[in-house]
Amino acid sequence: MKAFEYSSPTTPEDALKDLAGPGTVEALSGGTDLIGRMKDYVASPDRVVYLKDVKALAGIAEKSGGLEIGAGTRLVDLSADPIVRKRLPALHQATVEVGTPQIRNMATVGGNLLQRPRCWYFRNGHGLLGTKDGKSLVREGDNRYHAIFLTEGDALFINPSSLAVPLIALNAQATVVGPGGERTIPVEKLYQVPKSSDDRELTLAPGELLTKVTIPAGEVKNGFFEARQKQSHDWPLVAAAVGLKMNGDTVGDGRVVLYGVAPIPWRSEAAEKAIRGKALTRETAEAAAAAAVEGAKPLSMNGYKVALVKTTVKRALLDAAGDRYWEEA
Amino acid sequence: MASWPESPRLIGTSIPRLDGLAKASGRAKYPSDIRPEGLLFGVLLSSPHASAKVKAIDLEPAKTMPGVKAVLALATAGESTIFYQGQEIAAVAAETEEKARDAARAIRVEYEILPHVATERQSAAEGAPKVFPTGNTRAARAQTTGKPDEAMQKADAVIEATYELPVITHVCLEPHGLTAHWKGPDSITVYASTQSVMGVANDMVENLGLESANVTVLTDVMGGGFGSKFNADTWGIAAAKLAKEAGRPVRMFLDRAQEHQLGGNRPSAKAKIKLGAAKDGKLVAMVAETSGTGGRGGSNFPLPYVYKVDDRSRAHTEIFVNGGSARAMRAPGHPQGCAVMEAAMDDLAAKLGINPLAFRLANLAEADMVAGGVNRTDLYKEQVERGAKLIGWDRWKPRGQNGDGPIKRGLGLALHQWGGGGAQDKQVACIINPDGSVELRSATQDIGTGARTILAVIAAEVLGLEVGQIKSNIGNSTFPPGQSSGGSTTTPSMAPPCLDAVEKARDELFKRIAPGLDAKPEDLSLKGGKLLVKGEEKATWAQACRKLGMMPVTATGVFGPGLASTGVGGCQFAEVTVDVETGVVRVKKIVAVQDSGLILDMLTWKSQVYGGVIGGLNYGLFEERIMDEGTGAMLNPDMEMYKLAGATDIPEIVVDAYDTPEMRVRGVIGVGEPPTISTAAAIGNAVANAIGVRVPKWPMSPMNVLDALAAAEGKA
Numbered sequence A: 001m002k003a004f005e006y007s008s009p010t011t012p013e014d015a016l017k018d019l020a021g022p023g024t025v026e027a028l029s030g031g032t033d034l035i036g037r038m039k040d041y042v043a044s045p046d047r048v049v050y051l052k053d054v055k056a057l058a059g060i061a062e063k064s065g066g067l068e069i070g071a072g073t074r075l076v077d078l079s080a081d082p083i084v085r086k087r088l089p090a091l092h093q094a095t096v097e098v099g100t101p102q103i104r105n106m107a108t109v110g111g112n113l114l115q116r117p118r119c120w121y122f123r124n125g126h127g128l129l130g131t132k133d134g135k136s137l138v139r140e141g142d143n144r145y146h147a148i149f150l151t152e153g154d155a156l157f158i159n160p161s162s163l164a165v166p167l168i169a170l171n172a173q174a175t176v177v178g179p180g181g182e183r184t185i186p187v188e189k190l191y192q193v194p195k196s197s198d199d200r201e202l203t204l205a206p207g208e209l210l211t212k213v214t215i216p217a218g219e220v221k222n223g224f225f226e227a228r229q230k231q232s233h234d235w236p237l238v239a240a241a242v243g244l245k246m247n248g249d250t251v252g253d254g255r256v257v258l259y260g261v262a263p264i265p266w267r268s269e270a271a272e273k274a275i276r277g278k279a280l281t282r283e284t285a286e287a288a289a290a291a292a293v294e295g296a297k298p299l300s301m302n303g304y305k306v307a308l309v310k311t312t313v314k315r316a317l318l319d320a321a322g323d324r325y326w327e328e329a
Numbered sequence B: 001m002a003s004w005p006e007s008p009r010l011i012g013t014s015i016p017r018l019d020g021l022a023k024a025s026g027r028a029k030y031p032s033d034i035r036p037e038g039l040l041f042g043v044l045l046s047s048p049h050a051s052a053k054v055k056a057i058d059l060e061p062a063k064t065m066p067g068v069k070a071v072l073a074l075a076t077a078g079e080s081t082i083f084y085q086g087q088e089i090a091a092v093a094a095e096t097e098e099k100a101r102d103a104a105r106a107i108r109v110e111y112e113i114l115p116h117v118a119t120e121r122q123s124a125a126e127g128a129p130k131v132f133p134t135g136n137t138r139a140a141r142a143q144t145t146g147k148p149d150e151a152m153q154k155a156d157a158v159i160e161a162t163y164e165l166p167v168i169t170h171v172c173l174e175p176h177g178l179t180a181h182w183k184g185p186d187s188i189t190v191y192a193s194t195q196s197v198m199g200v201a202n203d204m205v206e207n208l209g210l211e212s213a214n215v216t217v218l219t220d221v222m223g224g225g226f227g228s229k230f231n232a233d234t235w236g237i238a239a240a241k242l243a244k245e246a247g248r249p250v251r252m253f254l255d256r257a258q259e260h261q262l263g264g265n266r267p268s269a270k271a272k273i274k275l276g277a278a279k280d281g282k283l284v285a286m287v288a289e290t291s292g293t294g295g296r297g298g299s300n301f302p303l304p305y306v307y308k309v310d311d312r313s314r315a316h317t318e319i320f321v322n323g324g325s326a327r328a329m330r331a332p333g334h335p336q337g338c339a340v341m342e343a344a345m346d347d348l349a350a351k352l353g354i355n356p357l358a359f360r361l362a363n364l365a366e367a368d369m370v371a372g373g374v375n376r377t378d379l380y381k382e383q384v385e386r387g388a389k390l391i392g393w394d395r396w397k398p399r400g401q402n403g404d405g406p407i408k409r410g411l412g413l414a415l416h417q418w419g420g421g422g423a424q425d426k427q428v429a430c431i432i433n434p435d436g437s438v439e440l441r442s443a444t445q446d447i448g449t450g451a452r453t454i455l456a457v458i459a460a461e462v463l464g465l466e467v468g469q470i471k472s473n474i475g476n477s478t479f480p481p482g483q484s485s486g487g488s489t490t491t492p493s494m495a496p497p498c499l500d501a502v503e504k505a506r507d508e509l510f511k512r513i514a515p516g517l518d519a520k521p522e523d524l525s526l527k528g529g530k531l532l533v534k535g536e537e538k539a540t541w542a543q544a545c546r547k548l549g550m551m552p553v554t555a556t557g558v559f560g561p562g563l564a565s566t567g568v569g570g571c572q573f574a575e576v577t578v579d580v581e582t583g584v585v586r587v588k589k590i591v592a593v594q595d596s597g598l599i600l601d602m603l604t605w606k607s608q609v610y611g612g613v614i615g616g617l618n619y620g621l622f623e624e625r626i627m628d629e630g631t632g633a634m635l636n637p638d639m640e641m642y643k644l645a646g647a648t649d650i651p652e653i654v655v656d657a658y659d660t661p662e663m664r665v666r667g668v669i670g671v672g673e674p675p676t677i678s679t680a681a682a683i684g685n686a687v688a689n690a691i692g693v694r695v696p697k698w699p700m701s702p703m704n705v706l707d708a709l710a711a712a713e714g715k716a
């Protein structure tokens, strides 16, 4: 990796100063994503700002506005949190299934949300869009792990964050501070679909810091299901999270969010529409699953993900309903 | 003439490996852990391109980088052709690994990039760029026995299907490499991660113009080779040259990406098989067209493998690609041949509506004779019966009847065979010292098979000592010539000369101390750490050895007849669940039944079988070298997207040693290769049994399973 300048601030204010530059700057949290990218020369920052000594960034607290999760909270601590475990099983489940215990011991919520795509063309030095001589290597090449939605565009990678999916389903808000002050945006708005190879898939401006995410108070039935080849040390192929505001026995307002299918965490509006006003039955889940694949345009190798979208949407909904029909007796 | 003891005290029992604790606790020093004083770190610069000509190499920028002590070009400007990504270009030695990496990157290489073919598909395409001037394929003439086409006409049931297995790599946990340490201008000591200390020594002699007497290669322990680590390799020779130039030792190990790209691989296999049988379940004909790629090397595999088909034809085509060259990998060819043949057998049994277990037994040769007058068919019959019991084959149900919910359960089996005999020209020295210490010496090495422990077990058995009392010194090329660890030959090659050496040393000891005890040598015996004269305890082992005075006993043992044999069978059963809504396969249980003659240490023997099964499970479920047609690069040269089982992916594994009196009298046979052969085949068959559909492509990934289900639905 390229030699770099290192700083280790202890307050958010100092962190912001250090993040301002000069040169290219990267924040370093758990390092499980950034260090690998630096070793592979995918990222070669002039300066690295270590965030784990900024104690104010870590911790989980219940406030009047909801549950606040500091960006520096380690995944292992998030997965052990009793409130999360009890009230937010979708988030709990997504967290415990990330990577391996070693990764969860190091990785943080902020780093997880802001990690860069794992697309092997990006990681092998062909840029975010994976192009060579103006042609898409992804479209022509091995795209088994790539997107099936928005594939008319040039961004064919998938967003890599497992946590983004339940957080968006739970309508979580992200707090971002920067030179211009603080702003709060929905977690969804941390992401964008890049239009060109100079664009980023993250909306955070250089020098900005994610400080926390807040899950609004109020009861939301939630569920999660991920399909993954290996039991550990692996990524989901496709995952779905649902957050449902119930009106008695029927779904009032529901969110259905998918991992592994688009360059952004993918909200399936069709599935959300299919469950509105419905009771959480297998029939509803099947209908939502069928709706969720509308508009999918798989690439040459990843047609199998269509089946996985159906399954994960169906199972995430039924997980929320407590009907885990797929579990072995 | 030496013979194995009839009622052994230690042989065949479960004895923990001598270096087990050191390995498990991290205290064992692997070759890549060795840090001699003044060590420099070597880094290999490899080609980013899959096909190119090297136009120019400028080493100067690297030479002037901080901490750089030596730089060496490995490719020749204007001459060298690059055939695959990762191929060697240059090497650097510097004070730290980081500095060496920076320096390697600073080397300026000018390439003329040529078009490439990265996959079999790309290679076989019309007008594809050529890997060899003669072309990208080499088709062997079909080998025909009998009249397969005619015979096929008479079959009552015929299946025709194409099965495929990808290229996989060895993924040695410790990458290929060595540390070179010059002891003088013409003398070198090398710490190598190798399965052949003699092979590495020989390469050093030949490439560096040294005398054999001045080359020492040491491999105390090592982190896996699986057939890919018999030589010093270009980077190992480069380490020695850099060390010479810098005047300091140099450590040079591949990084993980290079390990995948140029450390070797198992060739892919594709087989279009037409297989026919009569109603009574007898095979009548096979027609097979097969192909595979070993990079620029061969990819052949055995067919119809363990089964008997009199009328058959087979045509194999080599496909060449711009990918790293194949190297021997645990049972070369067999896992591929086993997987495709066993899949075809299973599909045909399903078509005939016959229990696949009975179908297999009905199609073995009547007499499949291996060494020692053993009919392997008889072995298979008993082994399959034992395996069936252990897996619970009575629960087997035909395809399509294995669960109402999304989780289907399935059972599968497969048979395999291997040689596993030893070489007859190896030696072991045994030294009994006056202080009572016992040392064995040989230029073989322990690649995890337990060679070190096994030799000590033999010595302890003969001398009436405990295993821990024997110093088993192997992994040193200056010792008496030992076997390279490949092809399951190490134990059958080394155990006989070890027995001979220890018996000779014991007899010499008796001869020398008998007079002082007023006894004849033949009156002496050893038991429980004591010396006995005419059956009566006379001295402790230490006291007995002290009688040697200043002169140790030394003896060199050689191979003797009747102590080792060759030719084994085995079978494996798999139980899996498949979630048909996600395509995720979970292996629940593997049963491995294996014969291998006389088993010397049941614990290290079983450990080989466990390791073989786990390797086979990875082949069955996870592994695949993924090449990119656009860039010619390997897309997953890591241990993340190149998938391997973690602890939680490992099922219950039941190892059943087929260890009968008839097997023991055969003598020692190796077990490194056989238990890895049939696992992927058994898993594939269990998946087909579970979901009612053949998944024609390994690994059994969600993608391949869901694609097979979708294809079947499309057809239905």
Ligand SMILES: Cc1cc2nc3c(=O)[nH]c(=O)nc-3n(C[C@H](O)[C@H](O)[C@H](O)COP(=O)(O)OP(=O)(O)OC[C@H]3O[C@@H](n4cnc5c(N)ncnc54)[C@H](O)[C@@H]3O)c2cc1C
Residues within 6 Å of the ligand: A026, A027, A028, A029, A030, A031, A032, A033, A034, A035, A051, A071, A072, A097, A098, A099, A100, A103, A106, A107, A108, A109, A110, A111, A112, A113, A114, A115, A116, A160, A161, A162, A163, A208, A209, A210, A211, A233, A234, A235, A236, B640
């Ligand atoms: C084998 C393997 C399997 C994995 N499986 C999964 C999985 O299943 N699901 C999943 O989601 N992930 C998975 N991961 C990825 C892992 O979860 C991420 O690497 C990790 O969450 C990143 O967190 P970190 O704190 O280590 O981030 P870092 O590497 O420290 O940082 C990542 C990025 O975020 C930026 N950043 C970090 N914190 C902030 C902040 N507060 N403000 C602004 N920018 C910030 C950094 O600058 C950097 O660009 C896997 C990784 C591996 C190696």
